[in-house]
Amino acid sequence: MEKIELETVCIPVSVIRRLPRYLTEAQRLCQEGVEWVSSAILAKTLGLTSSTVRQDLSYIDFKGISKRGYSAIGLETALARTLGVDRDVVCLLVGAGNLGRALSMHEGFARQGFKIVGVFDNNPAIVGKKIGRFTVQGMDDIAPHVAAGTVDIGIISVPHDAAQDVADLLIKAGVRGLLNMTTAHLQVPETVSVVDVRILLSLRELAYRVRSR
Amino acid sequence: MEKIELETVCIPVSVIRRLPRYLTEAQRLCQEGVEWVSSAILAKTLGLTSSTVRQDLSYIDFKGISKRGYSAIGLETALARTLGVDRDVVCLLVGAGNLGRALSMHEGFARQGFKIVGVFDNNPAIVGKKIGRFTVQGMDDIAPHVAAGTVDIGIISVPHDAAQDVADLLIKAGVRGLLNMTTAHLQVPETVSVVDVRILLSLRELAYRVRSR
DNA sequence: TAGATTGTTAATCGATTAACAATC
C-alpha cells in the first residue's frame, strides 16, 4: 500500500511575506537589464541575510546556478507564478473616508493587478457621491455585488467600532480575504484570511523606538 | 566593587508592537466603564493567548491582582506612560500623492497625538498648492524645518525609486525615525529607526492566502 | 475557605543564521 505524496509544499507565512519583495526586486533588475543576481546581493538590497534568501527561494519552483546566482528573468517568472500575479485580484473597498478615498484613487494598486470594483460607505451623505471614477454605494449593495462570485478581497477602512460589523457583512456575502486598515482586531472564521495594515500602531511603535534611545 | 544595575529592562520588539493594542483596548474599556479585565478576556478580544498577555504586561510597570485581573484605568495609565502617549509626536510628511494627502488629512492621527507639521513634495506643480490645512513645500525646506530640533518622525509616501533619496535627506537633516510607506527597503544607519507599512505587499500576501485554499 | 487569576519559569515551537558539501 503505497502513499502517493502530492508535493504541495506549504510555504510558511514568514516566507510568503518576503516573496513579493523578491518579485519587486526581480522586476527592477530585469528592467535595468541585469541578467544574474546572487543571494548576497539580493540580501544586501532587501536588508536580509544571504542564508534567508536562499532558504526562501528554495520554496519556489526555480533553481539558481552555482557561481552565477539566480537568473533575474527566471526569478521574476517563477515568483510571479507562485504569487499568481498573472490574474487580477478583484477588491471591494468599504469606508470612503480619507484613507479609503486615497486607496481607491491610488493607481499603483491597479497597475499591480489589484482592481477595486466598488466603493461602499454607510454614510448617506456620502453615498451617491463621486470619488475618482467611483460612485459610492450603500452597504446594502455589497451582498449582490459579491454574489457574482468574482470578488477576492474586501478592504476595510472604516472607524474602529464599525470594523467588526463590516467584516461580518463581507464574510456573510462570501468574501474570503480581508485587508484590515483599522486598529480593531477582527474575529473571523478559519476559512477567512485577514492581513492587518495598522498605520497608527506602526506610528506608535516608531515613536517608542525613537524615544527610547 | 558592586555593580549598580540600572533596571532599564529592554522591551522586545514583538512586545512593543502589541502594547499599543492593549492601550487602545484599555481606553475603550475605561470609556465603557469597565473596571477590571482579565488576561483571558484581553486575549480573546485581541486574538492572543492569555499567556502572551501576561508576559507582555509583565514588561510595563504595573501589576494585576489575583482573581480580579487588571484595573482598566491602571492599565491605561501605565501603558500610556510606557509608550509616552502624553507628549505629541511631531511628524513631517514627504510625498503629497494620494496616500500622502490622505495621511495629512486623517484626523485620527492628530487625535492620537501625531502632529504633522509640514508636507513636502519635489513636484513643482504641487509645491505651493493647498492640501487640507497645509501648503505643500519644496524639498529644500525640509532641512531648516528639522534643524529646529522638534521633529520626531519623517513619513515617506513617495514612489519606490525616490524613497532612498528622501530617507537620506531626512536623516541628514536629523530625523531619527522613519515611517516607510513605500515598497522600497531603506538603508539607514543604526541610529535611525524604520517601521515599514507596505500596503501593496500586504495585499499580495492576502491574495496568495486567499487563492491557496 | 475555595477558587480564580496572576507572575514567572520551563518547554515548545518556528524562524533565522551558520556551515559546508555539491557543483558550475
Place this chain on the structure above:
DNA sequence: TAGATTGTTAATCGATTAACAATC
C-alpha cells in the same frame, strides 16, 4: 582547475505557549 555560489542540513536564537506555585 580553482573559486564562487548554490541548496540543504544542523545549530542558534527568540517568541510563544504551557504549567504551576503564589496570592487575593
